[in-house]
Amino acid sequence: MRIGELAERTATSPRLLRYYEEQGLIRVGRSANGYRDYDAALVDQVAHIRGLLDAGLSTRIIRQILPCLNEPSEIHFADATPDIIATLEGHRDRLAERIALLTRNHDAIAEYVGSLKQCALGVERAEVGSAA
Amino acid sequence: MRIGELAERTATSPRLLRYYEEQGLIRVGRSANGYRDYDAALVDQVAHIRGLLDAGLSTRIIRQILPCLNEPSEIHFADATPDIIATLEGHRDRLAERIALLTRNHDAIAEYVGSLKQCALGVERAEVGSAA
DNA sequence: TTTGACCCTCACATCCGTGTGAAGGTTCGA
DNA sequence: TCGAACCTTCACACGGATGTGAGGGTCAAA
Structure with a gap:
C-alpha cells in the first residue's frame, strides 16, 4: 500500500x-514510479x-529492541x-525499573482518586440533606 | 539548603x-539575599x-498528578x-495502559535475551569442543 | 487533455527538556 | 580588601519528535 493509506490505517x-x-525502524520498498x-x-x-514512542522510548532504543519484538519470533x-x-x-532491566516506578505512581493515583470520590459523595449527601 | 546543594544531592x-x-512542580522559598x-x-x-520525567511523562501531567503523590497522604x-x-x-487509566504495554515488551525482550544466551552457550560449547 | 488527488524531496518551524554562558550581586576566607 | 565560589536573571542553542509548506512529478477519471 502507499504512504497515505498506511498513515490513515495507523x-x-x-x-x-x-x-x-x-x-531505521521500518523497511520500506519502492514501486516503479x-x-x-x-x-x-x-x-x-x-x-x-x-x-x-508514546511510552517515552526513543527511536534509538526502539531500533535496538526491535529484533526482539517481531512476531515470527x-x-x-x-x-x-x-x-x-x-x-x-x-534495556530489559531499565524497562523493569520503569514499570515498577509507573506502577507505584499508578497505585498512588488510584488510591487518591478513591478518596476523592468518597469525599465528593459525602459532600453530595450533605447537600441533599440540607436541601430536604 | 541552596540550589547547588540540592542539585548535587539529586x-x-x-x-x-x-x-x-x-x-510549578516544586515550591521554593527565598532567603533575605x-x-x-x-x-x-x-x-x-x-x-x-x-x-x-525519565519515564516519559511531561511536566504538565506531573503537575496534575503531583497532589496524589505527596507523602503526608x-x-x-x-x-x-x-x-x-x-x-x-x-491519567490513572493511561498509566495502566502504558504499564501493560511496557510489560509486554519487557517480557518479549526477556524471552529473546534468554534464547540468545542459550544460543551463545551453544556456540561456546561447539568452539570448546572443536578446540579440544 | 486537463484537473485533482496522490506522491516525492527538502527545508524551515514548533515544543519540550536540557545545556551553556554572559553580566552582575553576595558571602566567606586568605 | 580581594578573590573564589557561590548565587541571580536572561538569552541563546541543541536534539528529538512532529508539523507545515514549497516546488515538482505521477496517475486516473472527467
Missing part, C-alpha cells in the same frame, strides 16, 4: 512514516512503534554477541 | 531545579519528579470536583 502522518523509515510501497504487516508494526543468530546481549539486558 | 543541575520551579532556599523534603520530591478537599476527578482517572 492514525499517524506520512511525515512520521518517512521519519520512522529514516530512523518512486512511490514508497508498504507491506500490510507494517500496520501492526507501526502501531507497535507508536506505542513505544525468529532468533537472529548474529545477535548472540556479548555486547548485543548486554545492551538488551540493560 | 544529581540534577541548578538549571533544571529552576525549570521545575517555573513549571534573594537566593533560593530549598526545604530538605525536596530531595525526595525532586528525585520523584526526575523518575516520572492528605486529601486536598478542593480537588474533589468532577473535572479534577475525571482528569486524574484519565
